[in-house]
Amino acid sequence: MSLTLRAKRSGRVDRTKPLSFTFDGKTYRGFEGDTLASALLANGVHLMGRSFKYHRPRGVITAGSDEPNALVSVGSGARHTPNLRAPQVELYDGLVAKSQNAWPSLSFDVGAINNFLSPLFVAGFYYKTFMWPNVAWKKLYEPIIRRAAGLGTASSEPDPDHYSTRFAHCDVLVVGSGPAGLSAALSAARTGARVILCDEQAEFGGSLLSELHATVDGKPAAQWVEEAVAELKALAGTVTLLPRTQAFGYFAQNFLGLVERVTDHLATPDPKLPRDRLWQVRAKEVVIAAGAHERPMVFPDNDRPGIMLADAARTYANRYGVRPGGRAVVATAHDSAYQAALDLKAAGVSIELIADLRKEANGPLPMAARAAGIRVETGMAITGSTGRLRVNAALVSKLGTDGEEAIPCDLILMCGGWTPSVHLFSQSRGKLVFDDARQVFIPGESAQAERSAGACKGSETLAQAFEDGFAAGLDAAAKAGCAQGKATQVKLAGVLDAHGGFLGAVPHPHDAGRVKAFVDYQNDVTAKDIKLATREGMRSIEHVKRYTTTGMATDQGKLSNMNALAIAAEALGKPIPAVGLTTFRQPYTPISFGAMANHSRGDLFDPVRKTATHAWAEAQGAVFEDVGLWKRAWYFPHAGEDMHAAVLRECKTVRDSAGVFDASTLGKIEVVGPDAAEFMNILYTNPWSKLEVGRCRYGLMLNEAGFVMDDGVVGRIAEDRFHVTTTTGGAPRVLNHMEDYLQTEFPNLKVALTSTTEQYSVVAVQGPNARKIIAPLIDGIDISNEAMPHMSVRLGKICGVPTRLFRMSFTGELGFEVNVPADYGQAIWEAIWAEAQKYEACAYGTETMHVLRAEKGYIIVGQETDGTVTPNDLGLDWAIGKAKPDFVGKRSLTRPDLVKADRKQLVGLLTVEPQTVLEEGAQITLIGNPPAGTSALGHVTSSYQSAVLGRSFALAIVSAGRARMGETLYVPMPDGPIAVTVTDPVFYDKEGAKLHV
């Protein structure tokens, strides 16, 4: 299509730089400086989308980020981005845009049948329909509804772009760069304050960019903007200018989130640039200059393509040089639409009629319109529209009459007044107050160091916006501790003030039950829906909102909230402030997941911790598992082995000869100081005072409620020094717990705590041949059974490297754990491995470790325990120092609930059928097929196939389990109950003879 719809004036669009783009596969032309919306309008395209629920054809209605209708998808493949607002999409050469929510095409959409089925889709229809049968909701209704009602689809490919983040501090953050924001930034910056000025648009200037006639200090408005921006740019040392940057959230302590769109507007962006940049700004003072939203009028069929907000049309004409139509009807209740009519007339649009809902309109603008020869009717309502894919007539009606006049047109401009954008102020937790005279909510008492300026404060005139802005900038800079600045004033000319406004639904002569007068375009909510919600008992606006979904779309109800509120208030017979306002939430406009996730994805999502032997294990073909942030070798399969076979072989090898295991991930804490033993006495259940230097003990840690929190072997290295080990996942928690008691309850104890987890590599050598394997490598330690008995620790050397050598076992076999400085971990491992091979020993992983310890009935905290298990439940009473007057958790052990006879206790389970391996977590019951609602006796905590037993076995916690030895219980499963026999939890070497060889 030729560009016949361009006005004579080119506005801010550069007509020497044509661009080509496609919309739904069709190629169009635009110019540099256009948005997708302005370029489509210039090509005569109003139809840009289909509505959410009824699939009604919709055109662009605004010229900004508050657009509810013209939501499009831009880009293709991995860069396909849905739900972008066409007035915000900057045009570039080769841009590919598509409409959404229409099939097979935008002009013929099968889904539009919903429009005729609309009696089904009334407010609350999700609650009323599809209630039965229950299962059909998930399987049938929901998928169908989700497909039919929706927005664009996100790309399923990984995001190819990267995102960046910046933290920034400033004296004054100014949000919005219209007249108020620019003057605030100027007056603050002139005091030397560090200023950040952000604006969601590509250009600074806001509404001034759409001014044709206004002059500021004798200069055209656009020139004043240019000079103001140049002045700010010259202060680059202290002023940061952020165009294309959305302030999306106002958080506690003047912390604001901004997203800067860095490359979305470029045809071929530098791949080094991030797509979005997240700014986290801590501002001493904030100036909110967010402007106001023009309100639509709620009249029947107010959503046809070609119906748009009056000032948006003015922006398209003045700023982008586009004629959005040929013949326009203006429906208004505010003087500002007259300015739009005058400007559009100047751009070559024929204004057929201005229908003003007010009884009188005698302000300077209405008078100017009349003087320009435009037909102006007051006391006249717009009561409908006709047309299919584009409006072809407006229906108007004198108030109080039934007669309706159809006025042919291809454009309807509406203006119900202006709603101050109080979103950010409200997010800052400031209190809104209702201004009865002007029927708007405006900022009241501040909760944070901020002030509003201009239209978002409720100021109605351009002069007031400048005045607010300069004053706000000075005030903010002064409060931030900067120099006192000088008051500034500007001289304005060529501006006519505008007043007025109307809230709610426009009266009309039609059957209210049969027409659709849209309140919330994006969610397809009509005036009828809101009235229905109040009839059905919704009283609070929060309930009306959720029942009808008004204001719940991604536009956050920027256009709809006030009209919805007024309709609800009228239906409820209450004043507007009594009905209340819904909460404004972040983000102000949708922001990308990429900006939020930022660098935290892929390899950078979480840190990875690897032990010193990681590369060795990898080379041996180990399979790894994640334990917390650690990568641990899970098992070492030989050629042709699956996990099951590998684990059985590893288990058998350890029991027959020996195995080598990397235990480095266990937490290690050095407890040092003259009061170290006393501290250990408080933190662990065991007695420590009499533990000799060079001996070890199994330590059990409880929380104050008496439940097992952690365990581990503790070695006494010296009188005043303990080497404490913790579970792999529990290390930080245990250190925090210890520090808590040391710092806050027992600060008198002279003890220092140091995490040494990463300082030591730990090689466990377990099995009958363990001693023979390490013997040739050890210097200066007698490791004979007599000199170094089970549960002892010695200092010496291995391969010339200092070691803390523990004799201990988590397998039930003779075992040593070699602690060496982590830098030597791999070398020592390889030296031990070379010896181990002489005995056909194996390397084993965490799975084999789990099986071997379970055969011995050794617990794993977090597997046999779940935060409600006591030492007695686990049969660990022997680990409690009964003579100690106190330790953490001791008092709780005598609480009535903790001594109940039916507490769940650790037992072994053997399936009657020996090869059946129970599922961990499975419930245990008294009978095989208990009736629904029966409580389980307990659950399976560990379950494996055992090589040495030649059968399966399991550990479980079972109510009064120790009194049930030999009893048959059941584990009900989908395929039928599994019969099990309750046994002692120790399955292998009950006497512990193999530990002491």
Added chain:
Amino acid sequence: MLLIPCPHCGNRPELEFRYAGEAHIARPADPSTTSDQEWAEYLYFRSNPKGLHIERWRHVSGCARFFNCVRDTVSDKILKTYPAGQPKPDLAELVKEAGQ
């Protein structure tokens, strides 16, 4: 993100801290002499106020010390922080100071 004034390090972002529950709940000097009810109250009963709350924080990614903090649970405003072991401040006094 809150800025939390660590009494030892000054203002630091919330990310560096870990919350540690209500403050000034001292462990009984001799737990064995407490009744079940008294012990249960020590373990589990907390004031959970709407308004000023005295709570413990640990500057875990900083000086690693526990300290106490008076925070308004409605506005998230922090009125005062002070080292563990110091007495409970006069809340009425704090509110008066904050108002000025």
